[in-house]
Structure formats: C-alpha cells, structure tokens
Amino acid sequence: MTFALGPRAISAGYMLAAFDQVGSTNTEAMQHARDGGQGPQWFVAAEQTAGQGRRQRAWIAPRGNLACSILEVIDVAPAVAATLGFVAGLSQEAALEQVSVEAALRLGPGRPRYALKWPNDVLAGGAKLVGINVLAEAVDSRLAVVVGMGTNVVAAPEGMPTPAVSLAELGVQISAEELFTALTDAWVEHRGIWDNGRGFAEIRRRWLERAAGLGDRVAINTGTTTIEGIFDTIDETGCLIVRTPEGRRIPIAAGDVYFGNAASARAV
Structure with missing residues (x-):
C-alpha cells in the first residue's frame, strides 16, 4: 500500500510528496517553501530518521509509524498561524476515530478514547499517541507554515518525558497509509473551519470539548x-x-x- 491523499484533499487541490526514507518531513516541507513552492502540500515518509519535535526533541519514526507534515503558505500573523496546532489536533482525532471503527466494534467499552492535550498532543488512555509541532517562516512576504505530525501506529518510543502508546498496543490494527489518507481529508474539513484564523472560535469550542485535563x-x-x-x-x-x-x-x-x-x- 502506498501513501495517497483522500478524495476531499484531492478535490481541494492539495499536493503530495511521499518518501521511502527522509531525515525530516518538516525540513523537506520548509525547504520546498523556500524554493518557491506555494502549497498546500503534504510531505510524508515511510521512515523518518532525523526529525525534531517540540523543544528540539528527537522525533524518529520507524517504518510502520506515521511521520508527515502539511505546508500552507498564507497571509496571516505568526500568532494566528500557531493556532493551526489546534486544527491539527482536531484533524488527528477525527482521523483516528474514523480508522478505529473496527476496533470500536471489536473492543466495545474497552475501545480507545482519544483526548487533546495542550498545546499539541493527542492522548489515548492518558498516554501520548500523537505529537504535533508548528513551524513558521517568512517567505516572499507571506508566511510558510509547516505543521508536523507524528503518530505511533505500530510502536511507541521509550524513555520519553511522558508515557507513550501505539495504536497497535491499543488493539487498533491499521496501517500508516490508511491513517494518512483519513488525516488529509480531516485536515481539509478543519482547515476550512479555521479559515485563516477567522474561524478559530469554532475550532476552540471543538477542541475544548475534547480537551484532556480541563478543570483538573x-x-x-x-x-x-x-x-x-x-x-x-x-x-x-x-x-x-x-x-x-x-x-x-x-x-x-x-x-x-x-x-x-x-x-x-x-x-x-
């Protein structure tokens, strides 16, 4: 199976660059913008060897996990662009719910429950399942925004500051390619709601409905x-x-x- 965009992403004009192995999908995406690429474009790899997450932490994605980045070149302020992290969280949660349908039927009440942890993580059972980071750089008077996402599909890293978990450990048997296709369509939906920051109030409302630790x-x-x-x-x-x-x-x-x-x- 190969990486492919979902039908909504294709209709919306998104492009795709897929790699067998890459140092960092974030680096590839930002370099594309520096070279004049306008996006919107997804960058995805079967294996990522030299990625970085928040606070310059190593972000290695072995084969079977999902490492991808979305590039948007837009006319917004950096502070507004930062709220795309919430769009990514909602998109990931929606994609995970979609691909977890079979597991939900099989596992019943024991099925995974996903929650969004501020600022940019997705949790399952209190453990980190997805990491997200947002990078922005001025390019030709516009802002190139790269949102990188890493999902533990088949394996979770050890020795992290907080516990991590994989979909496989949760009983969700899907491929990185399946999840990626669902994610690209979910991004189109939530990116449309966000509308260059004008719709952040609705994104905020939806995010709070799924927030981990709210009120705690x-x-x-x-x-x-x-x-x-x-x-x-x-x-x-x-x-x-x-x-x-x-x-x-x-x-x-x-x-x-x-x-x-x-x-x-x-x-x-």
Whole structure:
C-alpha cells in the first residue's frame, strides 16, 4: 500500500510528496517553501530518521509509524498561524476515530478514547499517541507554515518525558497509509473551519470539548518556572489559562503540561 491523499484533499487541490526514507518531513516541507513552492502540500515518509519535535526533541519514526507534515503558505500573523496546532489536533482525532471503527466494534467499552492535550498532543488512555509541532517562516512576504505530525501506529518510543502508546498496543490494527489518507481529508474539513484564523472560535469550542485535563489540577513547566493551578480554559489566542489557588488567571503561551498527581511529581 502506498501513501495517497483522500478524495476531499484531492478535490481541494492539495499536493503530495511521499518518501521511502527522509531525515525530516518538516525540513523537506520548509525547504520546498523556500524554493518557491506555494502549497498546500503534504510531505510524508515511510521512515523518518532525523526529525525534531517540540523543544528540539528527537522525533524518529520507524517504518510502520506515521511521520508527515502539511505546508500552507498564507497571509496571516505568526500568532494566528500557531493556532493551526489546534486544527491539527482536531484533524488527528477525527482521523483516528474514523480508522478505529473496527476496533470500536471489536473492543466495545474497552475501545480507545482519544483526548487533546495542550498545546499539541493527542492522548489515548492518558498516554501520548500523537505529537504535533508548528513551524513558521517568512517567505516572499507571506508566511510558510509547516505543521508536523507524528503518530505511533505500530510502536511507541521509550524513555520519553511522558508515557507513550501505539495504536497497535491499543488493539487498533491499521496501517500508516490508511491513517494518512483519513488525516488529509480531516485536515481539509478543519482547515476550512479555521479559515485563516477567522474561524478559530469554532475550532476552540471543538477542541475544548475534547480537551484532556480541563478543570483538573495542572502544572506547566515553561523552562524557566513552574506554574500550578487549575486548567481553566484556552483563550481566544490559544493560550492555556491557569487559575491559581489565589484566584489569578494566568495565560501560558508554551510549556510542558502535567495533570493530576503528575503535576507535582513531574513538573520540576
């Protein structure tokens, strides 16, 4: 089976670059924009050997897992472009639900439940299933935005800051190619709702319906400090709002998030 766009993505004019092996789909996508490519275009690889996730963490995708990036060249401010991470989360969740239908019928109440973790992860049973990062660079007076996504289809990495899980471990037996096709169509839907940031209110509403840890105890390690309180909401710019024990509401633009008992144990 080979990687292919879904019918909605094809109708919407998306293009595809597929690789057997690549260092980083993000690097390929951004270089394409620097070379004058306008997108929208997907970049996907059967194996990724030198990718990077958030905070420059290694992002290696062995064969069977899904590593892909979407390039959009658009006229928006960088802060608006950053909210495409929420579009990616919703798109991933929708694609996962679609391809998990057979597992849902077979596993019944034990089927996987997916949740979106701020800022850009998809969880299953509290463990990380999908990682997402957003890169942006000015190119010829427009903004080249690359959203990279990595999904643990057949294997989950070990030794990560938080537990990770694969679809195979969850009993969902699908291929990276099947998931990719579903993802490309789900992206068209949610990218359309987002509408260059004009529809972020609706994206925000849908994201909050699927948010992990909403209303629970949370700690965010920003790299320079740790802020603890209750995960209150995300605001109209996508910042996480922490309500502190003193009643202050603090917006957080970036950081590593820990919920519940892990809030004190891990956010140090």
